[in-house]
């Protein structure tokens with residue numbers, strides 16, 4: 001069938017009615033033997049090939065699968081084929097493609113062949129006792145890339161584990177392996193982050209798993225959605241190793257009080273016609289333009305047709321699999337704006353009913369990378385449709401990001417922290433996470449807001465501040481000026497409702513030497529430089545204080561729709577400065593109200609304080625003042641380019 005005809009065929013209700021299939025898919029071993037199943041309703045023939053190796057030699061056996069109802073093809077054997085590699089020849093319209101199993105749970109080198117796996121065999125010791133640590137009062141997420149996190153010698157990680165899952169299991173690493181300055185897990189724990197978000201750890205295609213050890217890619221090019229990436233394993237050849245090592249990493253993070261979020265990229269596949277999804281059912285999993293060509297809403301060559309029922313099932317199954325098999329605590333959806341709201345809500349519901357309400361975090365990018373060709377009637381999960389999403393499905397808030405550090409259009413554009421335009425009302429919007437009933441707000445509650453200033457995309461916060469403070473070319477900003485702006489930006493971020501998120505290294509002035517999109521830049525650009533964490537320990541400490549304080553402030557941690565009623569007043573003491581007064585009542589706090597004074601100017605800013613006993617919690621220099629807070633009354637003063645956070649004592 002022509003591609004355009006297929007589009008009409010797959011979009012018809014009759015197709016779903018006749019072929020939607022709920023049978024288990026993939027390969028599985030049990031006491032009865034091994035079962036293979038693949039959904040391929042348009043295929044004329046499906047042949048299974050069995051291999052002893054994951055990457056070399058010919059098949060030692062082949063078997064025709066039997067066609068059953070609803071497009072399901074199966075083959076059974078009484079043998080236990082645990083550890084055997086396999087793949088399928090799928091013939092559609094006379095054309096045969098060799099593919100890996102779309103439901104593969106294990107694979108050989110570079111994901112070319114799938115592997116039958118008895119998953120119990122991949123569990124590290126103590127895995128059955130592994131539990132996520134107790135949820136804290138706030139979620140503060142640190143985004144890391146397995147390779148750039150520990151590949152540098154400064155990480156203090158033994159060479160054989162650098163850039164690997166294994167590095168995430170080491171608890172006592174220090175800068176260069178000497179002294180007491182922590183790195184990696186040791187550092188994250190000390191800073192007080194509650195979650196790490198792993199940039200893609202499913203199997204992706206841009207890095208040869210047996211190739212140059214210095215090859216680098218972010219990994220937004222999915223090949224096998226349900227198998228870990230092999231280049232982060234100590235052995236990419238044997239399918240069970242990457243599984244065990246990723247589980248060990250999750251286990252170690254859990255043991256150290258940190259929950260684990262996974263970055264998932266269901267919106268497109270690395271290849272189109274060479275992907276296993278395309279090979280199994282040509283075009284079914286992909287959105288098409290009217291002429292039959294692939295729609296490119298991802299900007300990466302293809303986009304997934306999440307509104308089709310077996311595609312929706314595929315994504316839901318995959319999320320549930322990672323949550324169950326790998327104990328993953330949350331999911332960050334890349335280009336969530338390409339997936340439909342029905343599917344996202346269904347995923348939320350399925351996770352809630354299995355693990356408890358809100359237990360697993362769910363959020364994504366509420367935008368796409370291009371124009372989508374979704375089926376008419378489909379509502380996509382972009383920023384304009386957040387009201388259609390469950391209140392516990394979050395989205396990155398670009399409003400706060402751009403207000404604080406300047407827009408992305410021009411590296412020199414400025415924000416609150418870099419002498420850009422300032423407006424107290426915008427500041428109040430940021431504080432409220434752009435949530436609630438307000439014409440400028442897209443988020444229905446702070447539970448939907450991911451407040452952030454930096455992620456792997458675009459310039460690091462440090463680089464953006466350097467660019468925007470640069471002014472005319474003769475003036476190079478002094479490090480202390482950038483630091484001052486960085487601290488102000490951080491203080492504003494920590495006064496924003498919603499969940500907090502940052503790129504690893506934001507808290508030590510991470511630089512990618514001005515490179516904006518470093519997805520395939522060399523390691524020297526991407527590597528996390530842990531010596532810098534030691535050099536910038538003033539900044540690191542400032543973040544650490546903000547993290548610790550934040551967890552104790554109910555006025556900011558509140559995720560309910562009603563959180564916006566905590567706003568008491570917005571004050572504008574002078575041009576370029578603003579204050580937001582918040583109701584902070586709640587469990588475990590000494591302060592009934594907060595006063596957040598932001599001074600973006602080069603002059604000191606003083607403002608009259610309302611009646612009551614106020615104490616200084618944070619100023620531009622220290623974020624630990626709350627440990628021994630000085631009292632202040634009548635008037636408060638914020639130094640140039642700084643934040644001042646005050647708490648009003650209860651009673």
Ligand code: CA
Pocket residue numbers: 110111203204205206207209223229230231
């Ligand atoms: Ca791979």
